Amino acid sequence: MTATVQNPNWTKLQNGSDIRGVALPGIPDEPVNLTPDIAETLGKAFVRWLSQTLNKPAQDLTISLGRDSRLSGPDLMAATTSAISRLGCRVYDFGLASTPAMFMSTVSPDFNCDGAIMLTASHLPFNRNGFKFFTGEGGLGKPDISAILNFAADQDFPEPAEGGTIETRDFMGVYAEGLVKLVREGVNHPQQFEQPLKGLHIILDAGNGAGGFYCDRVLKPLGADTSGSQFLDPDGTFPNHVPNPENEAAMAAISEAVLAQNADFGIIFDTDVDRGAAVDPQGQELNRNRLIALISAVVLKEHPGSTVVTDSITSEGLTTFIEQDLKGVHHRFKRGYKNVINEAIRLNNEGQESWLAIETSGHGAMKENYFLDDGAYLITKLLVELAKLKLEGKALSDLIANLQEPQESSELRMKIGVEDFKDYGNQIIEALSQFADNHDGWQVVPKNYEGVRVSCQSPEEQGWFLLRLSLHDPVIPLNIESNVEGGVSQIAKTLLGFLKQFDKLDLSAFER
Template sequence: MIKQLYKLQNSTDIRGIAIDYPEKQVNLTNECIKLIAYGFVRWLEGKKSMNRSSLKIAIGTDSRLSGPKLKYSIIQELSNLGCKVYDCGMCTTPAMFMTTILEDYKCDGAIMITASHLPYYYNGLKFFTKEGGCEKEDIRSIINIASTEEYSYEADKGPVFKVDFIREYSRLLVNMIREGVSSKENYDEPLSGFKIVVDAGNGAGGFFANKVLAVLGADVTGSQFIEPDGRFPNHIPNPENKEAMNAIRTAVLKNYADLGIIFDADVDRAAIVDSKGTEINKNALIAVISSIVLQEHPKSIIVTDSVTSTGLGEFISKLGGTHHRFKRGYKNVINEAIRLNNEGKECDLAIETSGHAALKENYFLDDGAYLIAKILIKMAKLNLENKKIQNLIEDLKIPYESLDFRIDIKDENFKEYGADIIKELEYCVQGIEGWSLVPNNYEGIRVSCDKSNGDGWFLLRLSLHEPILALNIESDSANGVKKITDKLVPFFSKYNGLDINKLILN
């Protein structure tokens, strides 16, 4: 059991198999859940120097089938420990953080039961205090406590209060948009006249259509998959998923909508589609919110992950900002933004190409709904100038070709094996004509390729959690990606521990 707890840690959260599935054994059991909940309470006691009977803890779930059962086990454990518990029902990850901030709650901690975009048979836990989401070291401490301490319960059970917190969170978003647009003619319904469709992928984000957009006057006819269904029967709720993006694109075009919005399962990520059906995610989404932020905070630093395009950096620079390309991982970009601010360097946005966007004005919380609210405010204002949201990124340079490859590492010691390959490639690149190492790179190896030798760039890095070398390639010319891969294949072929079939077949 103890070893099992450590295996459930997924960097800054807990993830595991919660429902029986062929060839997948359940490892996120009720026993594990209770142990981890106990560890969180004891960790909070130490962090806040409080007795557990004084602690207030909020808990919510996304739409996963295993959510109610896991929530019941956690609530039972927290109550037995004497804590005051707020059962927030179906909620979003960002909303759960807000339970630690809002005056009427001021919870000492919050737990969100979710596994983000993973298949329905997964589930997990994310933890918050008013300082933000728990770090990797915090999760390890929680598990250490759960693994080593003996249980002790309070004589009196703590009270449990059921609250419709997503309704309160929706009001925050509604008021934010009203005040942001500040329409003298139509303050209450600043989105009147807009047709906006939402695709929640049957996750927890369906509330946004009727509790936010419709309240603000938008026509949400054509919104789809907004009813929670933990089987995710229509598509995976993930803005990076092609099927999911095709679904919201089709809905926009079919309903002649002005905008399409898509969320992941727990609404900490989002993307949009414009009225012409053009997907605005990844680099384009970063460009949109960067444009908005830089108008409000000129010369701000924009922190992104490592796989962003050269064109995005040029776009941010033209707007007067500084592009700081850092590492993959939403916590990495957020913590880097916080570090820069602590050094006196203004940074108002940290965003990953996956759709995790965190703004300084919003506690550096990666919140898909807040990101969309910022975009909606700008859309309403642009409309007064007969402009659309896509006008913000007319100057964004889009690569002619881009491909992502996932190269499986078959060696048992995959981290050391992958690191050695990256180091060797770094040495080899120095002898390849037309290729040069990109300076100030924080992850893996990034290489610039001149016009004759690929006309673009590639990044090779180790996956954060899996035995995989991730290879991202962009080119500004036809067949440029092939020119780059043709030079990489002989190098990778030397390593028997790699599966490069996908790269060869490209």
Template structure:
């Protein structure tokens, strides 16, 4: 049973199958959710050194179909344990963290029910205190305690408070935007004259139109898929996905909007499209956020994941910043930013290519809505100078070719097998002319290829959550990626327990 429960851990989250479907069996049942909730209470009591009856826990969910049932299971178990429950209803992951620091609530902990952009039949749990989200070791502890069952019976049943916290969270964003733009003529409606449309992908991000943009004076006509619908029938809410970015791009062009915003299901990630239809996500979004932050904090380090482009490094360095390329995984990136600050090295932005962006000024919380608020502030200021937001990244160089391959590892001990392949590749590249291992590799191996031998780079790493080796390739030459692939084929195809058929 413990092994099955451990399988629900997905890094720093809990994720599983909550709705019956043709592909996979249900493993995130109401009973398991109750057990995990007990484990969280035990963990939280240890952190707060207080009894169950004094614990106040906020509970919220995104738009997934299984959300209400899971929320009832979580809330019911918290009440049975004597806790006070703040039921936030439909909410976002960043807002659920804010319940722990908002002066009017100051919950001891919070639980967000979400599985981000995964298909409709998934769901999961994220846990927070005022210190931030749980780490991987915390989740393992919670799961272990979930099975022990040695928790105190409550002297009394807890109480439940229904709160509209997404409105409270929206007020924080509105206040931030108004104060930062500080318009003398339009203080209350500083976004008047701007047409900004939102594509929430039927997730929890639809609130941004009516509760943030419209009170600030923006025209949101043309916004789409803002009503919650856990089937995600229009497209998966994922700022990395071509389908989602094409959707908002088409809406921007059709409605002649000044800006298009797309959120993931629980709004901890975002991306934008400018008025010309240019998609600004992944490296372009990191560049845009970096330009804004570096203007406010010259010389700061920007921590990113490992698959960022050479052009992005040049862009950040040309602005006087330091590009600190680290590991995949948003918690890895955020924790590295926090570590740098603790060592006395300025880092005001930690951002992953997936769209997770965390700013030091905002608790190092990965918050898609807050990132968009920062972009809107800059956009309004640029408008006074008759400039567009895309002008900030005009100098960003983009590669001519970008490829990604995913090679399933067929061995049970996939971590050991995959790690061996990575180590062998380090030796293999020593015999390839014009190739050398990049400095400061924090995961896998990144190789730089000179302009006669691929004119780009590639990175081989183990997936964070699956038995898969991931290979990313970028090149600044028309035939560069082909050169890199051709030289790598003999290496990968010799491994019988590695499915490299996608190379063909």
């Protein structure tokens, strides 16, 4: 029996530029607030928004829908597609799909969808689900999501109309063919053009999310040996590990598989494939700073001197690598993949060439690919380079041999125990900035776009820290890195002494 949400709090469903909620019961203190009824309303609200935005009647709209492997996905998608079709729209049901593919359906000449919806909650637990919306201009922003939720709250929809249809279509095959073409043309192997990955053993870990297609529809047609690939079947209980390239257990799983199979390369995706990471033949993780350095090396070879936009917590060694070794520009901006992407777009509009926007989380977007955060496209670009380097007797990791990595790093997340947490958090950041200005060996880093970043240059510290507010939660994260043993603890000790004056801040994270 379907749960009913009485008087839903529509604004609570907004999570930045996405909609996310609890779709299944079973977790204490997490009541269900994303039911099929709610999904119907959201679908109709999107039609209202899309019709108004494009100045196009609902009956003339074509909208595609896809989902990840979550248990709640089929019911929510069925409700949404039905609601949209009842307004007279043509609906394409793509079934299991990736988030990047849903956007691509809006720019595909064969589909030319006016809008697209992906049902996913990325790497969140099994009971969650959500909506991501797209037009041909890209993913919707925060104001767009707010407008859709306002339409939902006001029950402001187009009138029901005849002529709506629901058609089951295979778009993932079309999307995969584009990735295959990218590798073939990028490697351009004269003897094995069709199978440029022949002779390479590549293992895929899809984490039981939506990324399993990449094995049969991309890697195998290109000639790769994919034996040992794991967790390819969709399973919304995520029985093996969280599908998340930032998760330690997930990265350990793909690293162990690469070593056990003596493979040349390992690939891992998150649930909806908008993020990816990799592993080299030695089982070394190619994620976070290493992934950024690797794709930067590829991009800056293609576009010398251009700017790489990253989030705020990238290392000093990465800046040195991009600017001194690769002769590019590193523009360290804010956390949040939409922030990073929008900043790269802004720079291009102002005449500063930027071809890559990437977060340490694995969200990577390229100018050549609509600035779409597409984990499969990012990994495919690396496969092109992997195959080309193999012909030269080189390894992918050779590209980042000069990357200086910190000896120690840590992230602490401190909860703020007041309702107006943003104001309280900003008071802490401002006070810390003043404290750092007067502390020996510390210097506030200029051109910092969020929180306070401080360079710590005393011999026993040799590192930096960044204190910033979380994008959505009452949390103030602290990132610390050091190039010397014990440096993180030394920096943390001074920070703990300073932060003790703020009695609404939970400092228990420092205990470890």
